[in-house]
Amino acid sequence: MAARPVLIPGPDHPITIEPATRRITVIVDGRTIADTTRALTLREANYPPVHYIPRGDVEMSALVRTEHGTHCPYKGDASYFSIPAGGERSADAAWSYEHPHEAVAAIAGHLAFYPDRVDAIREG
Numbered sequence: 001m002a003a004r005p006v007l008i009p010g011p012d013h014p015i016t017i018e019p020a021t022r023r024i025t026v027i028v029d030g031r032t033i034a035d036t037t038r039a040l041t042l043r044e045a046n047y048p049p050v051h052y053i054p055r056g057d058v059e060m061s062a063l064v065r066t067e068h069g070t071h072c073p074y075k076g077d078a079s080y081f082s083i084p085a086g087g088e089r090s091a092d093a094a095w096s097y098e099h100p101h102e103a104v105a106a107i108a109g110h111l112a113f114y115p116d117r118v119d120a121i122r123e124g
Contacts, residue, residue, distance in 0.1 A: 013074060015044045017052075017106050020123075024051045026058075026113050027120040028093070029085040034058040034113070040106055044074070051121065052110035055096075063111075068092045076100045081111070086118065093117035 020039035025032055036057035043049045063081040070078045076097050083090040094111045097104070115121050 013045045015042065015074060015104060017042050017104060020051055022123045024053060025120075025122045026053070026118050027122065028062070028083045028090055028118045029087075030119070031062070031085060032059070033062050033083060033118070034111070040110060042104070042107060042112075050112045051123075052107045052112050055109055055111060058094075058111050063094060066092055070095075072097075074101065075104050075107070083118070090117050 017040050020037075020041045023037050024034070024039040025036075026034040034053045034057055036053050038057060039051040039053050041049050041051055062085060063083055066080045066082050068080040070080075072078065076099060078095045078097055080092040081094040081096070083093045086093060092114075094113045096111045097107050098109075100108050113121060
């Protein structure tokens with residue numbers, strides 16, 4: 001049975017979270033940094049969809065936590081990680097909501113990656 005998407009109500013800023021339907025891999029410097037069939041796809045307002053990958057499916061030893069942080073009123077405080085193998089382009093390439101707001105609690109323990117700071121985010 002397929003999981004039902006989580007919908008955060010709000011006509012001005014809808015957010016849905018549902019299981020990704022395909023395998024997701026993230027490549028940096030020719031190396032697979034993440035590989036999962038357990039990603040969550042978050043769709044927020046008019047932004048492109050973002051895949052959140054469980055930390056257990058990310059090669060965390062390839063990432064370095066940075067001091068950078070941001071706040072989203074809908075999701076909470078984000079922590080960032082760089083990927084040294086990707087050079088300057090991969091600074092703050094991944095982010096995580098370690099203690100997200102209750103409405104998006106499903107993304108806790110997951111990381112997302114900026115497509116322009118990695119070589120590829122592949123689906124399939």
